[in-house]
Amino acid sequence: MTIEKHIYDISSTMQPLAAEVSLSHSDNDVNTGGCVLLLNVDDKVRNLLSNKDLEYLYFDEVATRQQMFTNIVQMQNKVDVMVMGVQLKEPVGIAQRVHAINNDVPILILTEPERYEQLKQALIFTPFLSNNVTPWSTDALDQFADVLQETIQRKHKRRSYKKTIAAAQKRLGDVYHERPQVKHYLDRLLDHVPLGILNVDILGSVMGLNRFASQILNRTEREAIGTLLTDIFPESERDALHDLIAQCVAPARTRIPEVFDISETVGKIRHVEVMASSLVDSSGQLGATVILQDVTGRVCAEQERSRAEDALRVSEGLYRELVQTMSEALALTDEQHRITYVNDSFCNMFGYSSEDVLNKPLLGFVHEDDKEAMRECMSNPVQGGGVQRYETAWVTKKGDKIYTLTSPKRLFDPEIGYVGCLGVFTNITERKKVEEREKRHMMELAHVSRVTTLGEMSSQIAHELAQPLAAIAALSTGCLKMLKSETSDRDEIIESLTNISEQSSRAREVVLRLRNFVRNDEIQYTQIELNQLVRTVVHLVEMEARWHSLPVKLELQGQFPIAFGDRILIEQVVLNLVHNAIEAMQAVERQKRKLIIRTSNLDKRTLQVEVIDSGPGIDEENIKKIFQPFFTTKADGMGMGLAITRSIIDAHHGQLTASRNEQGGTTFCFTLPVDKREEASGR
Amino acid sequence: MGVKQTVYIVDDEEPVRNALCFLAKSDGLNFESFDSAQAFLDSLENIGPGCLLLDVCMPDMTGLELQVALHERKAEIPVIILTGHADVATAVRAMKGGATDFIEKPFDSEDLLERVHQCLSGEAKRRDSLDWRKQASERLARLTRRELEVMEGLVAGKRNKQIGEELFISFRTVELHRASIMEKLEANSLSDVVRIALVAESED
Numbered sequence: 001m002t003i004e005k006h007i008y009d010i011s012s013t014m015q016p017l018a019a020e021v022s023l024s025h026s027d028n029d030v031n032t033g034g035c036v037l038l039l040n041v042d043d044k045v046r047n048l049l050s051n052k053d054l055e056y057l058y059f060d061e062v063a064t065r066q067q068m069f070t071n072i073v074q075m076q077n078k079v080d081v082m083v084m085g086v087q088l089k090e091p092v093g094i095a096q097r098v099h100a101i102n103n104d105v106p107i108l109i110l111t112e113p114e115r116y117e118q119l120k121q122a123l124i125f126t127p128f129l130s131n132n133v134t135p136w137s138t139d140a141l142d143q144f145a146d147v148l149q150e151t152i153q154r155k156h157k158r159r160s161y162k163k164t165i166a167a168a169q170k171r172l173g174d175v176y177h178e179r180p181q182v183k184h185y186l187d188r189l190l191d192h193v194p195l196g197i198l199n200v201d202i203l204g205s206v207m208g209l210n211r212f213a214s215q216i217l218n219r220t221e222r223e224a225i226g227t228l229l230t231d232i233f234p235e236s237e238r239d240a241l242h243d244l245i246a247q248c249v250a251p252a253r254t255r256i257p258e259v260f261d262i263s264e265t266v267g268k269i270r271h272v273e274v275m276a277s278s279l280v281d282s283s284g285q286l287g288a289t290v291i292l293q294d295v296t297g298r299v300c301a302e303q304e305r306s307r308a309e310d311a312l313r314v315s316e317g318l319y320r321e322l323v324q325t326m327s328e329a330l331a332l333t334d335e336q337h338r339i340t341y342v343n344d345s346f347c348n349m350f351g352y353s354s355e356d357v358l359n360k361p362l363l364g365f366v367h368e369d370d371k372e373a374m375r376e377c378m379s380n381p382v383q384g385g386g387v388q389r390y391e392t393a394w395v396t397k398k399g400d401k402i403y404t405l406t407s408p409k410r411l412f413d414p415e416i417g418y419v420g421c422l423g424v425f426t427n428i429t430e431r432k433k434v435e436e437r438e439k440r441h442m443m444e445l446a447h448v449s450r451v452t453t454l455g456e457m458s459s460q461i462a463h464e465l466a467q468p469l470a471a472i473a474a475l476s477t478g479c480l481k482m483l484k485s486e487t488s489d490r491d492e493i494i495e496s497l498t499n500i501s502e503q504s505s506r507a508r509e510v511v512l513r514l515r516n517f518v519r520n521d522e523i524q525y526t527q528i529e530l531n532q533l534v535r536t537v538v539h540l541v542e543m544e545a546r547w548h549s550l551p552v553k554l555e556l557q558g559q560f561p562i563a564f565g566d567r568i569l570i571e572q573v574v575l576n577l578v579h580n581a582i583e584a585m586q587a588v589e590r591q592k593r594k595l596i597i598r599t600s601n602l603d604k605r606t607l608q609v610e611v612i613d614s615g616p617g618i619d620e621e622n623i624k625k626i627f628q629p630f631f632t633t634k635a636d637g638m639g640m641g642l643a644i645t646r647s648i649i650d651a652h653h654g655q656l657t658a659s660r661n662e663q664g665g666t667t668f669c670f671t672l673p674v675d676k677r678e679e680a681s682g683r
Numbered sequence: 684m685g686v687k688q689t690v691y692i693v694d695d696e697e698p699v700r701n702a703l704c705f706l707a708k709s710d711g712l713n714f715e716s717f718d719s720a721q722a723f724l725d726s727l728e729n730i731g732p733g734c735l736l737l738d739v740c741m742p743d744m745t746g747l748e749l750q751v752a753l754h755e756r757k758a759e760i761p762v763i764i765l766t767g768h769a770d771v772a773t774a775v776r777a778m779k780g781g782a783t784d785f786i787e788k789p790f791d792s793e794d795l796l797e798r799v800h801q802c803l804s805g806e807a808k809r810r811d812s813l814d815w816r817k818q819a820s821e822r823l824a825r826l827t828r829r830e831l832e833v834m835e836g837l838v839a840g841k842r843n844k845q846i847g848e849e850l851f852i853s854f855r856t857v858e859l860h861r862a863s864i865m866e867k868l869e870a871n872s873l874s875d876v877v878r879i880a881l882v883a884e885s886e887d
Binding site for chain 2: 463468473475480482
């Protein structure tokens with residue numbers, strides 16, 4: 001196979017249609033044959049070129065410059081590449097002359113490594129050289145064969161483009177060239193567009209660019225023109241850019257801009273969005289117009305956002321983890337008080353899985369006892385600071401009753417308003433059980449104490465009951481006798497029967513009062529009208545007081561707020577104190593006996609009851625001990641009365657104190673809280 | 684029983700007091716009521732024959748204290764103590780103070796009435812016996828010294844002859860004295876004489 005023939009074959013396969021021209025390397029290009037003109041090459045190069053891989057190339061070695069020029073002229077475009085040996089003098093000058101004859105011939109100049117840079121500089125500053133003069137250092141001779149092949153391929157392609165362009169120009173006429181003013185005008189316009197616009201030729205070399213493009217690429221026009229656009233982009237981006245530009249040539253393809261990071265090659269952080277469209281004129285495919293848009297700001301912002309999002313995701317994950325694994329139960333509810341989130345501890349505490357509870361109303365898990373309170377609490381969403389804490393009873397999946405200390409935090413959106421509630425629940429069931437046990441214990445003791453007190457008062461109580469019964473007995477017998485006799489007076493009988501009825505209710509009241517007093521109930525907090533309570537107790541001890549001939553003076557404050565507590569227990573407290581006072585006063589002369597019960601407001605939230613006796617008083621030593629269990633000064637006392645009295649008052653969050661009066665005797669004083677509802681109503 | 688007696692009721696509690704009054708009235712008893720021990724004491728002069736129904740438990744002056752006060756004034760009236768709580772100490776004090784009876788409230792009304800009647804009849808008898816003794820003493824006072832000596836002999840169960848020998852008077856004279864004694868003592872028989880003599884002696 002002759003070289004000519006081979007070249008001809010290749011040429012004939014070239015299609016003159018722009019559409020079929022591609023900038024990309026395809027596999028069938030690799031073994032393209034061609035004619036290589038060698039000048040002054042040494043044996044080393046010669047041996048290299050006799051490589052089996054290159055046997056399809058035709059090598060034409062010329063010895064003299066003259067012969068070379070002759071060959072160039074004769075062979076015209078058939079020389080595909082020219083290689084100048086290391087020994088050749090003034091290679092740049094020769095190249096200049098070669099290109100003066102035919103500037104389509106690519107030239108490879110072999111040079112010693114130490115002269116390589118110098119040569120490269122020389123080539124850059126030499127006029128009338130096209131960009132296809134390439135210096136090549138002899139220390140990279142192993143790659144030389146490849147370079148040679150690539151150069152030949154490029155040459156072939158350019159030749160085919162030129163043919164195509166020439167054909168197209170022939171068809172369309174040289175419209176573009178006929179209107180130079182338009183082009184100039186367009187160039188100036190483009191310089192002011194805030195987009196980088198550049199044209200590349202069919203090989204990808206930059207043919208022209210506007211000011212903005214040169215700014216973006218950080219290259220002067222002079223630096224840019226003639227270089228391959230892909231070279232300006234970093235290595236990693238080149239393939240993608242190549243593909244992008246190649247695709248634009250295919251007319252059916254939708255053009256999608258792509259973003260490239262060119263920071264590496266332009267020396268500062270810069271991201272460009274690249275869109276390419278084919279550039280066609282009458283002569284056919286010229287190359288492509290590439291539009292560059294600086295999107296550094298956008299990309300950086302996006303990266304920033306994405307970093308922030310990542311950080312947020314990490315922090316959110318951290319919090320979720322924290323919330324999920326915290327020992328307190330946590331639940332979120334929406335504005336309808338339906339559960340929207342619960343953590344693991346909540347599930348463990350209540351025995352439900354989170355699927356069981358999600359979207360269910362929180363109220364459904366509250367124990368019957370506390371439902372009302374919870375409903376009230378939910379319907380009064382209080383804004384503002386200060387976390388309130390509630391003790392709440394709940395029912396678990398198993399049906400157990402558990403208690404939590406609940407700290408609800410209401411969530412407000414500045415625009416929507418109330419959006420829901422965040423609740424943290426601490427399990428206090430154990431503590432509550434202990435408390436309840438203690439309370440029950442206290443209740444039992446209190447009961448025992450009440451029964452004991454009543455036992456001590458039994459003769460008075462018997463008397464209290466005996467009175468109405470005696471009256472009833474007398475009256476009823478009287479009535480019978482009257483009715484049996486002939487002198488019966490109807491009015492008198494009616495009056496007596498009325499009295500009987502009155503006396504029986506009096507007896508009934510005594511019995512009821514006693515029964516209530518010794519009843520061993522659960523503690524029941526209610527509203528207490530303290531003055532009335534004092535009067536009731538005084539009724540109970542009236543007999544005793546009268547028996548001991550001591551006047552009871554009540555100094556009750558009018559307009560008294562309602563207290564809050566267990567009625568029976570507070571009655572017991574008053575009774576204990578009064579009973580003690582009466583007993584104490586037996587030690588003094590009858591004329592000096594005097595008992596005062598006084599109620600007053602200590603402050604807005606506290607009520608006070610004082611029991612003041614005129615007994616012998618308690619000495620300093622003992623006054624400290626009187627509230628201790630088993631301390632007594634009585635011969636037959638158990639020493640529990642005051643201890644129980646104090647524990648009752650403690651359980652009511654009040655205070656019980658004892659003090660010596662100036663005029664002798666002792667004052668016992670206890671306080672009770674005002675009922676909160678009362679307090680709230682501001683009465 | 685000549686004079687109508689009265690039940691005096693002392694109780695500080697109005698319902699009980701009224702009920703007791705009503706009971707007394709229904710039984711046809713005379714009654715008078717006082718709301719305190721002091722009130723009774725104040726009107727002591729006007730108190731006639733009868734008995735006192737006295738409540739123990741009263742302020743200022745208790746029933747027991749009233750008992751003492753009555754003793755001090757030598758007022759002789761039988762007392763029935765009423766009490767709501769019958770402890771032994773109170774009962775002992777009441778009985779030592781001379782109470783006739785001791786009734787616990789609540790009482791059985793019939794029982795109460797019965798005891799009141801008993802008390803009243805006892806009092807009537809006492810008053811009667813008190814009168815009889817007075818008469819006996821008066822009659823005895825009519826006798827001469829010699830007649831008294833003869834009467835002592837008669838009461839001792841001696842025969843007329845024996846009395847005459849002891850007094851150195853004749854059997855006949857004894858008989859005369861004896862007739863005179865019968866007349867003066869308004870006695871129908873010797874046994875009457877003996878009774879009058881004993882009653883009069885019992886005064887001491």
